[in-house]
Amino acid sequence: MRFLLLILSLLWGTTLQAQGFFSRGTEEGDRRWEAVGRLELPGDAFCTGALISPKLVVTAAHCLFDASTGAPVAIDDIQFLAGWRNGRAAAYRRVRQAVHLPNYDFAAPADTERVRKDLALIELQHPIRNTTIMPFATGERPDQGAEVGVVSYAHNRSEAPTLQDLCKLLSRQDGILILSCEVEFGASGSPVFSIAPDGTPSLVSVISAKARDESTGAPVSLAISLDAPLAILRALVSEGAGLPRGLTRQSAGIRNEETGAKFVKP
Template sequence: MARWILSVCLAVVCGTAALAQDARLKSLETGNDAGDWEAVGRLDINGRGFCTGALISPDLVLTAAHCLYEKATGERINHETVQFLAGWRNGRASAYRRVKRAVVHPEYIYDGAVSSARVRNDIALLELTHPIRNTTIEPFQTAPRPRTGAQVGVVSYGRDRAEAPALQEVCRVLSRRQGVLVTSCEVDFGSSGAPIFTFADGRAQIVSVVSAKAELDGNDVSLGTALGAPLEALRAQLEAGKGVYQHTPPIAARVVVGEGRGSTGAKFVKPSR
């Protein structure tokens, strides 16, 4: 663990100059700006909050698992109260869909100590009631996780940008270990589940999902969940007919934000939602 913490800290120190090259957030308020990102949408959670999600097929939305849990009680939210607003901006969406089924990673646990294990399993798939078949909304493909130092980007909603998403076209992978990507991408409340993209071959492909905002060696960073095997596990659950809502009892204990450090070496200063 010590070696891992050291490697992350060195990545941040060595990457300080690179951080200055990160692109600033650009609001996607107009149709021209948002045209390539219509498959990213706001997930309205039970009428009391929101996350970010992205279509990876006409009827599947990729997001963070913790978006499906109540903060106060730790109970699983009835996903039938969740609505996906594709391309939401300035009070309108390109498509509106409710969620029919939802699965979270089988090893994800909402309670317990904040750790890299919790982050790397913080992934969920939502099956919509009806596929979105719209020529302006093209689902994204996924790609293998990028190497350390690679340029990535993120499209997300947030506390101060709830009515239109924002694009950060250039941020960087500072480190990757144990299924967790540490990036310099800017995130805030509402950014949970936001897709992190690579732009290989000039096409945006999802390589990670935002799990949390964190602080590492005095720098704000974002922690992302790797895809690959975790995503395949979720697809398998849906194919097996799982994902129907079942009430779960409240958890016995919850972590207070800022109490712990994961093996990523990052201090979890607050959740993204």
């Protein structure tokens, strides 16, 4: 499959664009997606993120950069709103540190090489321990042809986390998953799930960009495989690589709760 990559910034959302829109097909009783949240950024921008532990949120790396200047977003300017629904969140958390994959370059051309490294992990200031907000288990990447679902705060459903209709994994290319899911503004960092027969979701990927199939013109979305990249990010967080300059995990009073892994350069 050949596809034309579109600009990654197309997937950022803004609260100005989102006003007046509400999610479709989201019942108050369906709380499976409470661990999906809006990642609030400066200038009314937002992305989507998902909890994979009480303190760790996975999202896209480009969400950590200012879309207009290309500069990294200050940690103090990021907030995670777990289970954001119609103007209220089930939990509000500030960010302690944020890391992206080594060699990710926000200023690089919007191509597949950039997508392949477009993954970030955020450590929250305080864990979210709430019986209605259960972090997602991560699963193995699905096989080609498998059905998956994307949960996001896109521009026409920005007020509640919504599972889109199931779509298919069309192809896997060197760590990039090409999905038939059609995504829009606000979908950056959205979790991609495999759904078990009993309805239990497993997080298998994260949305990075939207694209178009060159042969058919059909819209597709590009997501990054979590397998090895997530292990690298967990190790970076454990080492405090994303803490503000001059601050160590010891001086910040952070214990190595999430992983005992040592960082190995790819």
